[in-house]
Amino acid sequence: MSPHPSMEAVSNVPKLRLLVLSEIDDWDFGRQLKACGHDIVAWVRPRWKRDPKCGGLCHAVRTTIKAILCLPKPIRTIKPRFGAWRWLNKEKILRITSPNVNSPTFVEHVKRLNVDLIVVYFFSQILKTAILQTPRLGILNCHPSLLPRYGGPHPAFWMLKNGESVAGVTVHVMTEKIDAGDIVAQQELMIGENENAGQLMQRQHHAAAALLTEAVNAMAQGTIDPRPQNIAERSYFGKIKAADTTLDWNGSARQIANLWRALQPYEPLAACLNGTTIRIYDARPQEGPPSGRVPGEIMAKQSGRLLVQAGNGYLEIRSYEIVPFHGWVNRILQEFRLPVGSRFDLAPSAMGLTSKAVS
Template sequence: MKIVYMGTPDFSVPPLEKMIEAGHEIVAVVTQPDKPKGRSDQPMPSPVKECALKHDLKILQPGKIREAEVVEELKKLDADIFVVAAFGQILSQEVLDIPRFGCVNIHASLLPKYRGAAPIQMCILNGDKTTGVTIMQMNAGMDTGDILITKEIPIEEDDTAGTLFDKLMYLGADLIVEALPKIEKGELTPTPQNDSEATKCGKISKEMGCINWSDSAEKISYLVRGMNPWPSAYTNLNGKMLKVWKAKAFSKEEFSKLDGAKQCSGNEKPGTVCLVTKKDFYVSTGEGVLQILELQLAGKKRMDAAAFLLGYTLNAGDTLS
């Protein structure tokens, strides 16, 4: 098929590579304009642009894809289909109507769940056990189009937003290559989404990483995983930011069976360090206890709790806020 591909971040690169590998003709790659990055503040190409340059593909970088001259240029490409993956701009109905097979989107959730910008983080924050990728026929709404094909995977207990991002990135690449010939042959039946089951998710902000110790240990453990690698879950220890990179939730009953737990009253206020061992420490929460396994104090390197405790004196009764 003759394809116009629209994408910008790392998530969008494997689908482009897979479509090229499968023999599809990529007539153009549309990506966001170069943006300043790093200390040099020099404009840098998106990961998708770098991939397109490597394959010597035609590149378009419109500030606004809705502009009339951009729309005319897209029409001249005479593509069979537009494939979109985390492009970063909303397509107008005029753009959606250009290719004969319409526009399809690679979305990192099982729609209609988690329409929007941060489906990978949100499924972990909510403690979901499964997620997946949806190939969707795009319409003018935000991830509201008909479902063409989906693929589900389990969310492992140690998955973070980062590890799940990688899994879904490659799953999306495989699924779009599977879907394209079926779309061309008319073998996929579009299924309307059930709007009553829809959930939405906005962008992740740095403030969302702040730990509320009055939440349950389980909810905080989801936060730690869902905010990894960005913006990270964080708290304060003696006036310094402390990032928590890995943690495990214990119920009060489970915690009471651990060595040393008997010295804790079990009624410590949320955020209180209730047990310190040579290899880790435990913090009381609104419900249950959180074991801290990997962390990073402001100005220091990321390290496991055992290494941290070798160089920092932490005592039961100290508080995180």
């Protein structure tokens, strides 16, 4: 699949009035829609971040955007020295704030924009009936898994934690039932052996941008052919709870390493030994014959690395830090607080993950 449509293909695509809902700072999707000539009448995101990435959006679609709708915090002080705000002021773009895309005020604004199609590109709010019925052609959503498997939030976390080898992205028609609409297009992505959640999601974003652009063009041409999901194969995973991020040394080394991958780079995996908490930043599973040690016991220690017995196999901890110390103090404490033969307890969960992970 080509990441960008050819000029010949673009010239034959009828132009649509689009409203984009997105929570990520990847403007490649905006550039592709612009290249196809579609009229992006509004780009909705939770809030403007005052950093150079905002300028990426301006550069990508500044000739077509008619409105910027920001959620959920209202704009207070707008200073022209920031690239995005300077461009908004120069172009006199309408700025609309709303606490929820389902609010009557927001829905009324969308109706006035006369939108043909709403495109949802990694956006966590659940859309209700009023907004679903607003666009003329409906709503296309991009979900970062191969539906009907792994519906719900944070699929990258769940796929890595469960040790899956194949991920993907799905474009589907949005309905009131979450991630259950007819499938328009899908693309498989192989998961690397040591790939973490952040790396996987970055690849999903790039794949989704091309896939969703093709789906929008197919919608414009009237060639879209959705197919129902196989409900018998459906699996749904909810929000991440503290118990889902807790390290269990009775599990296999591969299971523990998979949990570490699922948490990265949003939270380190946490482990606890005699009241000392460590944050694990890099870990790899190792195979070997039974050692007679109990799960969680430190078997060896060399060059700042730990080898810990798991329920099956060994976990090589390549990079870690004792909380709350840093630098040379941390290196000294590592020598005395984590002796060979000592045993880790069940670790506290990786607090804060549920607020940081991206769906």
